[in-house]
Every structure is written in structure tokens, then in C-alpha cells.
Amino acid sequence: MDFLRDLAQRLPIDEKYLKKVPIPGLQGRCLLEIDLARGLTETSPASPLEALRERNTPSLKAVVDGLRKGADDERVAGLIVHAAAGIGISQAQELRAAIEVFRASGKPTVAWSESYGELTQGTVGYLVACACEQVWVQPSGDAVLTGFVAGGLFLRGALDKLDALPQFVKRKEYKSAAETFMNSSMSEPNREMLDQIITSVNESVTQTIAASRGLSVAQVQEAFDAGRLGAQQARERGFVDEIGYRDEALAALRVRVGAAEDDSELRFVERYRKAGGGPAAALKRGRPVVAVVQATGPIHLGRAGGKNPMSGHSVGSDTLGAALRAAARDKAVRALVLRVDSPGGSYVASDAIRREVLRVRDAGKPVIASMGSVAASGGYFIAMPAQRIVANPATLTGSIGVLAGKIVVGQSLQRIGVAREELSHGRFDDMFSQQRPFTDDELTALDEWLDEVYADFTTKAADDRGMPIDQLEPLARGRVWSGADAVAKGLADELGGLDTALGLACAAAGFDRDDCEARLMPKLGPLDRLMPTESSESPVAAFGEGPGLFAQLTSALGLPTHGVLTMPDIRIR
Secondary structure, three states: OHHHHHHHHHOOOOHHHHOOOOOOOOOOEEEEEEEHHHOOEOOOOOOHHHHHHOOOOOEHHHHHHHHHHHHOOOOEEEEEEEOOOOOOHHHHHHHHHHHHHHHOOOOOEEEEEOOEOOOOOOHHHHHHHOOOOEEEEOOOOEEOOOOOOOOOOOOHHHHHHOOOEEEEEEEOOOOOOOHHHHOOOOOHHHHHHHHHHHHHHHHHHHHHHHHHHOOOHHHHHHHHHHOOEEHHHHHHOOOOOEEOOHHHHHHHHHHHHOOOHHHEEEEEHHHHHHHOOOHHHHOOOOOOEEEEEEEEOOEEOOOOOOOOOOOOOOEEHHHHHHHHHHHHHOOOEEEEEEEEEEOEEOHHHHHHHHHHHHHHHHOOOOEEEEEEEEEEOHHHHHHOOOOEEEEOOOOEEEOOOEEEEEEEOHHHHHHOOOOOOOOOOOOOOOOOOOOOOOOHHHHHHHHHHHHHHHHHHHHHHHHHHOOOHHHHHHHOOOOEEEHHHHHHHOOOOEEOOHHHHHHHHHHHHOOOHHHOEEEEOOOOOHHHHHOOOOOOOOHHHHOOOOOOOOHHHHHHHOOOOOOOEEOOOOOOO
């Protein structure tokens, strides 16, 4: 494959001819399709087993790339979107921006759904749908357009009944991740923070829907307050254009593009991209590369994933560091986009990764951070040294703070007849033993350490963001911000998604977006995963181990997983 790729790059083929080359497997023109019911992944599969399991779930990057290339491809006639539930609010905002780019090419776009919510909120799916020129819903469907909810799980009452004692220390009042264990209800700072996040997200969504549908914000809010609109009501109020089933929406799209069914085959966007989407750009010789390095999951020392069965996708400092070093050394790479979708974790690991990001910049390569659904605490720590930070309006970010502690379960074990004895010699050897509470000396030591970490975090954040420490401190204190508020406060620079970040990276390197190739790093073949790693400088060292079996369980329970730079479990639904 490397030989064929190299040969293709050397062929002097004019772009206008490549646009007319038939797409493999298709006889005529192509209609692109997106099915949100399949979901979207944020990161590449970390193992062959995961690749097999997620073979029908496209990555957000693949869909965004496919839409951009399809917009300029004469063989692509239009787009149809199944706007079902299946993705989060931040992904929806990023996807709709890509649909708008495609729509700007003048090609018809149609969204359909059986129902935008069925006794449940359908706002996220509708947010994607209204980016299209036409919105369809089947006759029995609804438009359940409601606002968003955020909350948390509180286990203190259950722990008290088990004689378990949670002991956590935090910096500062908004650092609420430990409230899951420490509190029986939400603290006032946490309530204030969540209320501001929900207000920001609701404002962003209502304004977007209003602009897309030619309505006022008040009209959209009225629909939110109504709770449910039937298909006819949704059309009368301007939220839906047509009432009909999938086959009718697809037939209408084919009529609009003037293509018969046998001359306009459907192709999922990511499959079109893989089969032949945008071939001209891919075959340009000497094309400058923008490396895309992904940081998805909790941050910890060592390699990503690992043998721990509780681990899912994670950011290992060794693994991500190797990917960043590989990009810094690669002469074809002119700039780098760090895609962060992480709630944070280890302070030391985050600091090690931040150092590698700075080294990429020292190598003369611009670095742009692109925030996904969440880039908070340690996730913000690794993003903040970038020259510019791009966030979606509903991204959860900030959480510049620190916490640490333990849950003492010695009494709980005794209640069920389990005894444990531990021996130690030093004064702090068993400081984090879960058999006993902290001593006063241990709490003093823990306080001192957290003060040092918080001071280091805020100092580096102020330095990276180019603002005085007294200006940054009120924005820190462990507080989580929406992406929209983060941009307004100076914690991020621009609203947008990965495509926006790629455009900024190309511009910073002195190139047009269309002249650059976005390449996931490391770019290695399947057999490379089976080869031994020669050193920590080897690109193979940038591969993780893959997710464990029970990661979804801990995520569903909202339990913290790694480290002192962890954001609270905030779920916007």
C-alpha cells in the first residue's frame, strides 16, 4: 500500500479530471447519507477487537472530512440525514457546522426522522436536522424540543449506611467532583456553576435553531415550553417543512437533484470518503500535512488503555508523548491539531504532556487545540499551551482546580466479617490506606501538596493564556465553563470544531485549508501494532492497549476514574 500511495502522489493528474472519476462501487452519481442512530466516535479504534465492534460507527472526523470533500465533488448530488438520537450536544454542534459547509455548495440537503424525541427530548437530533435545507418528520412523529438538564449522583447517604467515610480535599469551591461521595445533595457553588452552564447551552441552542429556521428566539422558547409538538403543529410553527416517511423524503431529494434511483446510489459519508471522496486533493504531491493527535479519555501516567479491566479509552502520558514527538520530527508535518476529549486525571501526567506540546511549538510547528465534548481540568491543562484553543459552544472546559482523597472502608469491611492488617514503618507510608482516616499530619501534608499543585496549574494557565494571574484566578477555582463562556472569558479563543481548528492550523503554517492534508498521527499499518517497540521515540510507542470491558459501567455510574485533575461528572441531556 505504501508503494501504491507513493506512486499515486507522483502521478501528474489534473484535479478537474479526478473529480469525474467514478466512485468505486457506484455506477452514477452519489447521494451522501448520515445516520445519527449509528452514533459517532471521537477516536480511532485502539485494538482490532474494538475496530471490529465499531466497524459500523463512523468517526466524527471521517464524517466532517467527507462532507467537506463532497461539497466540492461533482459526483456528489446531495445529502440526506437521519437525525435520530445517538450523539451528544457538542458533537451535534460540530456536525451541523460541517453540514452547513456542504449546504453552502448549493447541493440539496434533507433531514428526516421518525420522531424528534418520543416522550424524551429530541432537541439534539433536531439541532442537526435544522442545519439542512428541508426538515421532514413522519406523520406519527413529534418534535419534543425541550431545554437541557444537568445534575449529579450523590452517594453519601449510602456510604454512611455502610460505615464508609469519604475524605477529600479540594481547590477550590467549584471543584465538585468529590461531591459524588462527600455530599448528600448539591452544594451551592456547584448549583451556581451548573445553572450557568445550562443557561449558556440553552441560549446557544435556541439562537441556533431560530437562525436556521428563520424564527425568533421567543418562538423557539415557546416550543421548548410546550414540551411536545405533533407533526402538524411542528409544521405550522415552522419547525418542520414536510410530513412523510423516509422513502418519501429520499424520493423528494432524488427529484430535486434530477436523478433516478438507479443513477443516484446512497453512500454513507465516511464510506464515500474512503472509497473515493476528494481524490484530487489526496493525490497532490508534496502536500503539507497537519497532524491530528487525539487525546480521548482520562489522563494517567504510562501507556493508554492497559490491562486494567476498568479502563476505557484513556490518555497515557507515554503514549500521547510519543505521538507528539513523532509529529514534531516528521518533516512533512507543518502544524498540529491536538484534539482533546478528556475530563482530566493525573497532574503529573498532564504536566508531562503539556511539556511535549510546548516542544512541538519549539520545533517551529504551530499547535491548535480542538476541544470535543469535554476538555476540563487535566484536559484543559494539556490544551492550554496551544497557540489557539477552539471549543464548541457546549464543550465543558475549564475546571482549573485540584482534589485528592480517599474513601475509608475499614469499618465497612468489619461489618461483614472481613479483617485486614497492614504494616508500615514511615510516618506517611500508609497515608492513602483505606483502612483508616487521615491523621492531622497527613491532612496538613495533603493540603500543602494541593496548594502547590493549584498554584502551579493557575500560574501555567495564566502564562499560557497570556493573562495576569489575578485575572485568571476568578476563572479558575475548579469552575467548569461552557465553550461559549470560555471564549467570552478568555479561556479559549474561538468557537468551532475540528474543521475550524484545522483551518487555523493551516493558516498558522502559511497554507490554505484546501491545500493541506489532515493526517491522524501516528499513521501506521495493522501489523505495526504487533511489532515490538524499539524505544520511547518510536512511532509504535504512540499506540495504546485498547479499552477494558467494564469502562462503560463506571461511566454510567458517574464515578471518577483517574487522578487529582478531574472534572465533576456533568451530563447535559
